[in-house]
Amino acid sequence: MTCHDYKDLMMGYLDNELSDEQRRRFEEHLSGCPECAGELKDFQKLKAITDEVTLVEPEDRIWQDYWTGIYNRIERDVGWVIFSVAAILLFIYGGFKLIETIITDATAGILLKAGLLALVLGLAILFVSVFRERIYFWSKDRYRNVRR
């Protein structure tokens, strides 16, 4: 094994992650390799410095309110979903009612009726096209089953 092969063991040695056998093997290597011994010493100093750094613990209030913050967001999400579904349904219903009224209204001009029908037809084509595209890309997405 070369010194390079001992790099992983050096990290494990530093972080106390080696088995007894690995530790013995690494110490054996260290005794005959001043370069690795020097590198380990530098890492030990660095580790000591890094271990001195601790992060400020937020006030207790933050932890007490933490779940409430999450719950409120979840609740709002549910609220938005219900609101959006209801708004879409009402919009579609209102739209159909409006179209029905205009189409059946004998006094409405033929141009208005044709324009309205063209608008509905255009919207329907756009919707189908976007929907079909989404399905196509979803079925071709190689990463859709990637483990999360």
Add this chain to the structure above:
Amino acid sequence: MTSVCQEESIVLQRCQRGSAEAFEVLVNRYMKDAYFIALGLVGNREDALDLSQEAFVRAFRHIKDVKPGRKFFPWFYQILKNLCVSHLRKRRYRQASSLNGEDCPEVASTNDCFSPEEVAKRNEMKAQVWQAIGKLDEKHREVIILRHFQNMSYENIAEALFCNKGTVTSRLYYARKKLEELLGGPKHDISRGQPIVNGKGGFIHDMP
């Protein structure tokens, strides 16, 4: 350990059936880890709090994606990390925001010394280390955060990062090498390099 895993598995199943109470148990268990990891990745307390909470919200929304028998935290960590990374990209930071200033309110100050000079020196050193960690690239920063601030074992880090232990040790090696360099370590040529904060490098040399 096994009983904790079994208990978590039961809690997860309840969450997957839509129980908010069960999810609260998971939140209470991992909120501190989530907050401190986010803090390590984005370097700002307000953003860390917001992002860690948002990660839990998204986790609850997609909790059914956790495969049976899998642990919650490694899966959750991916959500949290992606949120933090996209947050940094959005705000066009490459590094944690605290790096821009010399003040590091995220790092706990030393007050266990009688000498004010010693206290100041140690606090300055901690600020330098924190800033140097923020200068690491994403994959190196995360292993340092998980190892040093979360005290996670190599096995748990590997699980959270979906990689093997060899990759963890290798990343730790290069992350520490880079840190050493940023702190003005032995192989760092300060005259050419970028010593951090007030141009003072070399704390590694100062250590006993």
